Amino acid sequence: MKTLKAILFWLLSWTWGLPMTLVGAVCALALLVTGHKPHRFHYFVYFEVGKDWGGFEAGCFFFCNNSASLSIKRHECGHGIQNIIFGPLMPFVVSIPSAIRYWYREIVVRTGRKRYSDLKPYDSVWFEGWATSLGNKYYL
Numbered sequence: 001m002k003t004l005k006a007i008l009f010w011l012l013s014w015t016w017g018l019p020m021t022l023v024g025a026v027c028a029l030a031l032l033v034t035g036h037k038p039h040r041f042h043y044f045v046y047f048e049v050g051k052d053w054g055g056f057e058a059g060c061f062f063f064c065n066n067s068a069s070l071s072i073k074r075h076e077c078g079h080g081i082q083n084i085i086f087g088p089l090m091p092f093v094v095s096i097p098s099a100i101r102y103w104y105r106e107i108v109v110r111t112g113r114k115r116y117s118d119l120k121p122y123d124s125v126w127f128e129g130w131a132t133s134l135g136n137k138y139y140l
């Protein structure tokens with residue numbers, strides 16, 4: 001069953017979910033060329049880069065800070081499931097809004113206008129909360 005799920009996930013990621021998987025493949029290639037080591041988490045390939053910034057998911061790949069917590073990895077994998085559901089709509093429904101929201105929050109905090117504690121919880125928006133619950137359900 002586990003193998004079947006992995007095959008189905010990869011098949012869907014490289015067909016219906018191809019746009020984000022290609023983004024991930026390009027990032028993965030750039031990291032491989034610059035000497036970063038790929039890791040495996042369940043059936044995802046991931047890379048660790050930099051410090052304390054969180055993660056970014058693209059198809060069957062994800063990218064996260066060094067020594068990322070299990071909760072970050074699970075959350076990114078939750079976005080991987082969203083990608084095989086939304087397919088070519090994923091960039092518009094989840095990935096781009098998520099990136100804009102992430103940077104908006106960072107800028108507001110870094111410019112001293114608000115503190116993280118003043119902001120709504122990260123998972124308060126549907127696509128982040130759903131990614132976390134999918135990740136916690138499927139990637140123990």
Ligand SMILES: [Zn+2]
Binds near residue numbers: 075128
């Ligand atoms: Zn997210």
